[in-house]
Amino acid sequence: xxxxxxxxxxxxxxxxxxxxxxxxxxxxxxxxxxxxxxxxxxxxxxxxxxxxxxxxxxxxxxxxxxxxxxxxxxxxxxxxxxxxxxxxxxxxxxxxxxxxxxxxxxxxxxxxxxxxxxxxxxxxxxxxxxxxxxxxxxxxxxxxxxxxxxxxxxxxxxxxxxxxxxxxxxxxxxxxxxxxxxxxxxxxxxxxxxxxxxxxxxxxxxxxxxxxxxxxxxxxxxxxxxxxxxxxxxxxxxxxxxxxxxxxxxxxxxxxxxxxxxxxxxxxxxxxxxxxxxxxxxxxxxxxxxxxxxxxxxxxxxxxxxxxxxxxx
Numbered sequence: 001x002x003x004x005x006x007x008x009x010x011x012x013x014x015x016x017x018x019x020x021x022x023x024x025x026x027x028x029x030x031x032x033x034x035x036x037x038x039x040x041x042x043x044x045x046x047x048x049x050x051x052x053x054x055x056x057x058x059x060x061x062x063x064x065x066x067x068x069x070x071x072x073x074x075x076x077x078x079x080x081x082x083x084x085x086x087x088x089x090x091x092x093x094x095x096x097x098x099x100x101x102x103x104x105x106x107x108x109x110x111x112x113x114x115x116x117x118x119x120x121x122x123x124x125x126x127x128x129x130x131x132x133x134x135x136x137x138x139x140x141x142x143x144x145x146x147x148x149x150x151x152x153x154x155x156x157x158x159x160x161x162x163x164x165x166x167x168x169x170x171x172x173x174x175x176x177x178x179x180x181x182x183x184x185x186x187x188x189x190x191x192x193x194x195x196x197x198x199x200x201x202x203x204x205x206x207x208x209x210x211x212x213x214x215x216x217x218x219x220x221x222x223x224x225x226x227x228x229x230x231x232x233x234x235x236x237x238x239x240x241x242x243x244x245x246x247x248x249x250x251x252x253x254x255x256x257x258x259x260x261x262x263x264x265x266x267x268x269x270x271x272x273x274x275x276x277x278x279x280x281x282x283x284x285x286x287x288x289x290x291x292x293x294x295x296x297x298x299x300x301x302x303x304x305x306x307x308x309x310x311x312x313x
Contacts, residue, residue, distance in 0.1 A: 040084040040095070041217075045103055051122035056103025057096035061088030064156075065129055066305070068095045069120060069147075071138025071162075072234065073227045075102035075220035080290045086298040091133070091305070096123060098143075100226035111229040113139075113166070113237040117146035121154055133305060135159040138262060138287065139230065142166050145240045145270075148247050157308060158251040159301060162287050163270050164262040167239020171266050181261070182231065184224065199288030201258035214291050244273035250308040252278040254300060256285020256292075278304060 043058045058076060066087060068079060076095040087093050099119050100106030109115065120143060124132060133156045136144030141163035148155045164170045173181070180194050196211055208214060251274045255267035264281060271277040280300055282289050290297045 038085050038088050039081070040079070040088070040093070041081050047103065048123070048126045050126045051119060052107050052109075053099055053105045053119065055096050055099075055119070055123050055126070057094060057123070059092060059094040060084065061091055061093050063091045064305075065132040066091045066093050067120070067124070067129075067132045067134050068093065069134065069136040069140035069143050070095070070098055070101070071136075071140045072230050073222070074138075075218065075222060077102075077216060077218050077220050079216070080294050080297075081216055082294040083290050083298050083301075086294070087301060090302060094127070094132075097220070098230070100229070101222040102220035106226060111226070111233040113142050113146050113233055114150070116143045116233070117150055120147050121151045124154055130154070131156050133157045133159070135161065135301065136163075137161045137290075138164070139234055142234065142237060142240070145244070145247075148249055149240060149243050152248070155249050157305060158247070158249045159254065159304065160251065160267070160270065161254045161290070162259055162262050162267075163253055163255070164266045165239050165241045165244065165270050165273075166234065166237040167241055169241035169269060170239055171263050171269075173261050173263075177260050198261060199286055200292065201256075201284060201286045204258075204284060204286065204292060208292075214294075241269070241273065244270060245275065247274045250276070250278075250304075252280065252300075252304045252308070254280050254282070254289075254297070256282045256287065256289040258284055259287045259289070261287040276309075278308070 038060060040058060040060045043060050045056050045058055047054050047056055056076070070076060070078065076097050079095050084093055084095065097104040098116055099111065131154050134144045134147065136159070141160040144158060144160060145165065148158055164172070172178070177198060181198050183194060184191065192211070196205060253267040253271050255264040257264060267279060271279040282293060282296070285292060
């Protein structure tokens with residue numbers, strides 16, 4: 001039979017060891033930061049001064065940076081969360097609101113595509129990013145192209161989703177589509193329906209009648225005068241077509257066969273001008289094809305970032 005005193009000593013030793021282990025775990029967690037959650041919707045919005053404005057942004061994931069540039073009338077919560085989170089499993093993904101949109105501030109200066117590109121470069125400087133991969137959507141591709149041309153040292157690989165080079169060479173939507181896109185009348189539900197009809201092909205929308213199943217929960221708002229100013233910035237931009245051969249970064253263009261906002265011919269024209277550019281076309285894809293095919297879209301982006309010729313230095 002074991003000595004009771006020995007039992008007490010053994011028990012005390014176990015308690016001491018357990019206490020030390022628990023303390024070590026607590027100290028480890030206090031000293032070692034926990035990785036941020038790979039869910040962009042759970043990440044808090046941050047603010048940072050960039051040039052003459054303050055930019056609202058989020059970031060998720062670790063690794064080489066990938067900066068996402070939003071398009072016209074959009075805020076950062078319009079990015080498809082599954083796409084952001086999937087890519088963030090491999091890269092440090094940064095999303096932000098353009099000047100005057102969502103949580104970002106603006107000045108009295110007139111909006112231009114060149115100004116948006118400078119804002120993006122200033123934002124990168126504020127984050128101490130010497131260079132980064134860039135993914136632009138819609139008007140965001142125009143900003144991305146201007147950034148690559150005016151600040152080439154800041155851009156690694158270039159992903160242009162539903163692109164338009166602007167100027168006389170850019171192919172823009174039919175007036176009917178433009179009017180539907182810019183129509184701000186009616187209830188929020190009616191406006192949302194018009195947006196879905198522009199972003200998504202008619203047949204696909206009929207087969208997927210519940211936008212809540214695939215569309216993000218957009219809560220940020222922007223002043224109408226800033227939305228209009230973005231539109232005028234696109235209209236007044238001289239474009240980048242003649243300068244596109246100067247782009248040396250690895251570039252991929254992603255477009256949908258049913259895109260009625262920036263028709264796919266835009267992407268073909270740009271791809272023909274940028275040496276060695278890749279082009280991927282989604283059959284049945286609309287302007288919002290990342291909402292239709294988030295897995296395929298993410299896979300293409302990741303494949304390009306991994307397998308195109310140059311890498312971050």
